[in-house]
Amino acid sequence: MGNPFSSLARRLVLLNLPVYLSLGLFLYFFTWHLLSQNLRKELAYRLELLARDLQTSMSNIYFDWQVTGLKQGFPENEVLFLARKEALETLQKKAREGHFLYFVTYQGKKLAGNVSSPEEIVTHSIEYKRFPLTPFYWQVLLGIPLKDYQKAFGKMKGYFWTALGVLVLLSSAFTYLFYLFWVRKPLNRVVKALEERRPLPYSGLREVDLLVQRVQEAMKREEELFRQVAFSEKMSALGVLAGGYAHEFNNLLQVVAGFLELAQLHIAKGQTEAALKALEGARQKAFQGAELSRKLLRLARKSPDYGKESHPLDLMVKNTIDALSTAFPKDIQVSFEAESEGLHVPLSEEEIQEIVSNLLLNAVDALRGCGKVQVTLSQKGEEVELKIEDSGPGIPPELRTRIFEPFFTTKEVGKGTGLGLYVVHQIVVSKGGRIEVGESPLGGACFRVLLPRVEPRPEKKEKKETPKSPVSKEKILIVDDEKEIRENLQAFLRFMELEASLASGAEEALEQLRKEPYGVLFLDLLMPKHDGFWLLEQLEAQNLKFPRKIILMTGYAGELSARIEKWKTRAEVSILKKPFSLKEVKEILGRKV
Incomplete structure (x- = not known):
């Protein structure tokens, strides 16, 4: 069985049930007490009235027969016999109509009754009464049967429990409606805003709004933490490329130093033209090194507008590939083809660098120093597809569902953080895109990043700069x-x-x-x-x-x-x-x- 408290609505209803039941039991026993007391008083009063009625009826019968006997000259014994007979018949009739028990004795002996003994009336009656019928010198014991009382009270209890059940159902329905309109609806708006990555709405309910505030604070902390993780992953990736960049810089420095030394030798021999040619070569290589450092700094910088700007994807991908490919082994061929140009996606330059650098470095790492990586950019309907394929060993099917989990890596200890693909997945999903992994025709892995296409923002009209006035003899x-x-x-x-x-x-x-x-x-x-x-x-x-x-x-x-x-x-x-x-x-x- 599932957890009965898994739903907030169930919790509200189930937690209210003890309150309803406790209230019901209290009302039940309180009502039972009141009804019992009142009913016993009513029954005692009813018995009193019944006794008076019988007393009156018996007296009327006795005197009616006395008058009849005198008029018709009946003997006194016959008149008394006829009066007793009518009195007993009247008593029996009233007992049947009134559903009460009776036992009549005369001079200690049973004269009539619908029970076998007086003790039976005492035992099986809720209320009983003894009184004499003076005209006949009878002793009468009347009782109201307990079963009739129980039947009546049971019927009242049935009405009570039915009313209590209806009250519980109505209260539960009200509780559920309260939950539906005052709890679930505001929470659904919050959940939808979370799914759509929109600002969280406030509902006017203090508890829900406090929850929204805490979630927003947590989201800000998560966003900042994610930025730190992403930047750390980028720095880790650049650390992997450091050897390649160092090699390129050393090559450039070697050429610059060689040209300068040649220029010194040419000047010593008076070969001015050759010296100038060597100096020009050194100057060109120095500026080539400057361009290489700009590429590296462009990759390493931390943008203040992370995730806020959209950029043409083809240009950003090309710049990132150019910056990274400098440090790749010479036997690795990286090609880029943009089937459509000027495509815009809702990513900042830093996010594009994050995606391309992680996927490209993973592909290069899988090639083990030799192979081919192919990057393709195209439009698929309303989506933009960035595809990165390699000729490496590929990714086993059983690992494809896990590679986007944080800290999951197939690399050796110390060679991977397990955060690169996780960061890529989080960036893509947060922008309404998706990332898929499969097999490439080249023989290795194929990563497909699909992102929604957006319209480029209108370019801001730049203010026309005033023509620069030439500097002459100013300080x-x-x-x-x-x-x-x-x-x-x-x-x-x-x-x-x-x-x-x-x-x-x-x-x-x-x-x-x-x-x-x-x-x-x-x-x-x-x-x-x-x-x-x-x-x-x-x-x-x-x-x-x-x-x-x-x-x-x-x-x-x-x-x-x-x-x-x-x-x-x-x-x-x-x-x-x-x-x-x-x-x-x-x-x-x-x-x-």
């Missing part, structure tokens, strides 16, 4: 904690016939800006103790004159537009990504290249 201040970067940029400016002052930190720059105004400020964003934004805040707080042009230098790959928006009203703000070239510096200063 320039360079702020960076790296000495080599300050001096390198200063040398660039000298080639442009511009002079610049230097500051090694935000506090030193603030002192110089207090002494004299500057027209152009090259400002590094990330510095020890105080960053570049601190310097701008101090200029505003101390009401100092802002430079006409502020150029923010950074190697950060994240989005900065939101943070610099407020400063655009105070100055002409631009961003110069590190590493930068002389050409980029000229462009940002509005000078001819």
